[in-house]
Amino acid sequence: MSDDASASSSTLTKDAPPILEVRDLVKHFPIGSGFSLGRKAAVVKAVDGVSFNLAAGETLGLVGESGCGKSTVARTLLRLEEPTSGTALFRGEDIFAANPAALKNIRLRLQVIFQDPYASLNPRMNVAEIIAEPWVIHPEALPVSERAERVRSLLESVGLRREHAERYPHEFSGGQRQRIGIARAMALEPEVLICDEPVSALDVSVQAQVVNLLMEIQERLGIAYVFIAHDLSVVRHMSHRIAVMYLGRIVETGTEEDVYNNPRHPYTKALLSAEPSLDFSETRAKSSRIILQGEVPSPANPPSGCRFRNRCWKAQEICAGDTPVLDRNEGDHQVACYAPE
Amino acid sequence: MADHPILSVDNLQVEFRTGREIVHAVNGATFSVAPRETAAILGESGSGKSVTAAAIMRLLQSPPAFVTGGSVRFKGQDVLSMPMAEWRRFCGRDIAMVFQDALTSLNPVFSVGWQIAELFRAHGVARGKDARDRAIELLGRVGIPDPALRARDYTHQFSGGMRQRVMIAMAIALSPDLLTADEPTTALDVTVQAQIMELLEDLRRESDMAMILITHDLGVVADVADTVWVMYAGRVVEHGPVSAVLSRPAHAYTLALLNSVPRARDKGRKLEPIAGSPPDLARIPDGCAFHPRCRFATNLCRVEAPPSVAIAPGRAAECHHAGKVFDV
Numbered sequence: 001m002s003d004d005a006s007a008s009s010s011t012l013t014k015d016a017p018p019i020l021e022v023r024d025l026v027k028h029f030p031i032g033s034g035f036s037l038g039r040k041a042a043v044v045k046a047v048d049g050v051s052f053n054l055a056a057g058e059t060l061g062l063v064g065e066s067g068c069g070k071s072t073v074a075r076t077l078l079r080l081e082e083p084t085s086g087t088a089l090f091r092g093e094d095i096f097a098a099n100p101a102a103l104k105n106i107r108l109r110l111q112v113i114f115q116d117p118y119a120s121l122n123p124r125m126n127v128a129e130i131i132a133e134p135w136v137i138h139p140e141a142l143p144v145s146e147r148a149e150r151v152r153s154l155l156e157s158v159g160l161r162r163e164h165a166e167r168y169p170h171e172f173s174g175g176q177r178q179r180i181g182i183a184r185a186m187a188l189e190p191e192v193l194i195c196d197e198p199v200s201a202l203d204v205s206v207q208a209q210v211v212n213l214l215m216e217i218q219e220r221l222g223i224a225y226v227f228i229a230h231d232l233s234v235v236r237h238m239s240h241r242i243a244v245m246y247l248g249r250i251v252e253t254g255t256e257e258d259v260y261n262n263p264r265h266p267y268t269k270a271l272l273s274a275e276p277s278l279d280f281s282e283t284r285a286k287s288s289r290i291i292l293q294g295e296v297p298s299p300a301n302p303p304s305g306c307r308f309r310n311r312c313w314k315a316q317e318i319c320a321g322d323t324p325v326l327d328r329n330e331g332d333h334q335v336a337c338y339a340p341e
Numbered sequence: 342m343a344d345h346p347i348l349s350v351d352n353l354q355v356e357f358r359t360g361r362e363i364v365h366a367v368n369g370a371t372f373s374v375a376p377r378e379t380a381a382i383l384g385e386s387g388s389g390k391s392v393t394a395a396a397i398m399r400l401l402q403s404p405p406a407f408v409t410g411g412s413v414r415f416k417g418q419d420v421l422s423m424p425m426a427e428w429r430r431f432c433g434r435d436i437a438m439v440f441q442d443a444l445t446s447l448n449p450v451f452s453v454g455w456q457i458a459e460l461f462r463a464h465g466v467a468r469g470k471d472a473r474d475r476a477i478e479l480l481g482r483v484g485i486p487d488p489a490l491r492a493r494d495y496t497h498q499f500s501g502g503m504r505q506r507v508m509i510a511m512a513i514a515l516s517p518d519l520l521t522a523d524e525p526t527t528a529l530d531v532t533v534q535a536q537i538m539e540l541l542e543d544l545r546r547e548s549d550m551a552m553i554l555i556t557h558d559l560g561v562v563a564d565v566a567d568t569v570w571v572m573y574a575g576r577v578v579e580h581g582p583v584s585a586v587l588s589r590p591a592h593a594y595t596l597a598l599l600n601s602v603p604r605a606r607d608k609g610r611k612l613e614p615i616a617g618s619p620p621d622l623a624r625i626p627d628g629c630a631f632h633p634r635c636r637f638a639t640n641l642c643r644v645e646a647p648p649s650v651a652i653a654p655g656r657a658a659e660c661h662h663a664g665k666v667f668d669v
Contacts, residue, residue: 276558
């Protein structure tokens with residue numbers, strides 16, 4: 001293990017090896033007509049060298065603004081997109097190198113819930129069929145005779161009623177639909193659940209119900225979450241560790257306390273300060289707010305070196321040179337910046 | 342805030358008649374906006390906040406929407422009974438609106454400079470090159486770099502934040518006294534949201550404009566608004582100065598909403614969500630519309646609509662248990 005030192009300094013990293021180890025994940029999407037005929041096709045560098053570990057039973061929060069590549073990370077981990085390069089070891093087995101049979105076996109233990117509770121449930125299936133579908137694909141997971149009963153107990157465990165099994169998705173509200181999506185993901189009793197913006201489409205009052213449900217499930221079953229969201233307060237509430245992404249790279253990572261209380265990357269600082277605060281007791285000093293100039297550049301043509309440098313108030317000459325990388329010697333709280341705070 | 346309100350909405354009622362049922366989107370909303378203030382209308386989806394704004398701006402399509410009661414007075418004039426031609430002269434000049442989705446609100450086949458200049462032409466303020474120059478000046482004022490160049494671009498050539506700036510430029514072109522912003526930053530990222538909110542706030546201050554900010558985001562309300570009007574099931578259930586309402590709410594719904602937001606100091610604790618989901622507006626519960634989800638609810642709440650209880654000057658809540666909630 002290369003990061004023994006960091007493991008001992010952290011209270012959250014478990015002694016056991018990580019359940020998921022992602023190394024140098026790259027996903028480039030070609031753009032253009034597809035008839036480039038030998039000319040070099042342009043690419044969108046959606047994810048450009050992302051590495052992280054996930055320990056059993058922990059929640060890693062992946063935050064960043066739209067276009068930073070957080071959802072692409074999720075989709076490549078599930079092999080819904082083929083990665084351009086990199087490795088992702090799930091219990092030591094490379095997801096990206098897995099053949100169809102091995103991949104099926106991995107997906108038995110690696111499940112997902114999506115953002116849009118309207119698009120992710122088949123309107124022509126009733127709830128029982130939706131929740132039981134994973135067992136159709138993995139018949140060995142549960143004998144047919146037990147499935148009807150398990151569907152109903154899953155419904156109860158996500159706060160719905162047994163009789164909801166016969167209903168169709170359109171009969172449910174957004175929050176209830178998201179519960180159905182969670183029940184489906186739980187059907188195979190996965191070890192890792194990838195949550196891609198699971199509460200973003202929900203109203204505040206309902207969002208809290210789903211956040212509580214996810215935390216309860218984790219407490220009960222010890223499932224590890226990769227929790228992707230753009231809402232910083234929800235991510236903070238859910239996560240043990242945080243990785244902040246900007247334009248396809250992780251710019252800062254650490255425990256929830258490190259990142260939120262002591263942000264070191266200028267982007268993290270700006271992101272946190274941009275978030276409107278509800279606490280009047282905290283100094284409502286707007287003077288301390290960092291308003292960034294400009295917007296996130298196109299991932300098809302990111303700035304050289306540090307991708308944040310054209311919006312950064314601390315940018316120097318060195319930032320245009322080599323891309324800064326996360327400093328692995330710095331223990332658990334790592335930052336990819338030449339002039340961190 | 343002793344000024345006469347620039348806008349007052351009294352007991353506004355709007356319903357949508359579909360073939361099968363009647364959806365009561367707004368059920369007696371009452372609120373007012375003082376000159377130069379930022380008034381936030383806070384509510385979740387289906388609370389009637391956007392329909393209220395659309396009714397004020399007379400943007401509702403009828404059918405299916407019908408304003409069935411109440412009044413809207415803008416600068417002393419009755420908006421809803423005014424002939425449409427007269428109201429059109431107010432729009433843009435005295436009252437303007439910024440929408441959530443800038444892409445569908447702007448015209449894709451005209452350059453943005455042309456669209457902004459159209460306001461000057463339509464209101465007979467300026468024509469030709471003069472109108473164009475003013476449009477360019479406005480683009481600069483809302484923070485678009487190289488305004489002379491960008492004025493010739495079309496909406497698809499702008500990013501989300503820049504489009505929202507274009508729409509704000511159009512809204513403030515004729516220096517209105519009241520700007521209605523319907524979820525102006527909801528579609529934007531946090532760092533861009535901060536830029537846009539700061540821009541709106543600067544423009545409001547510079548030109549002595551009042552603003553109605555319609556949002557579901559408690560944080561944005563806490564950040565920029567002076568007063569807040571909390572809507573639930575088509576009614577304003579609580580209102581008052583922002584810091585007072587959000588730090589010590591008097592309506593059970595406001596309290597529950599605040600408790601359901603994750604905050605740093607609650608880390609590791611369970612959130613307190615509001616049970617159930619917002620009511621079906623075709624079948625609004627009797628009594629207090631919030632009673633099926635309310636932990637303070639008693640028999641009284643189930644049968645009788647709560648009266649407006651004054652909490653402090655300029656502050657009231659429609660809750661049978663306002664006193665109890667206030668003392669939590």
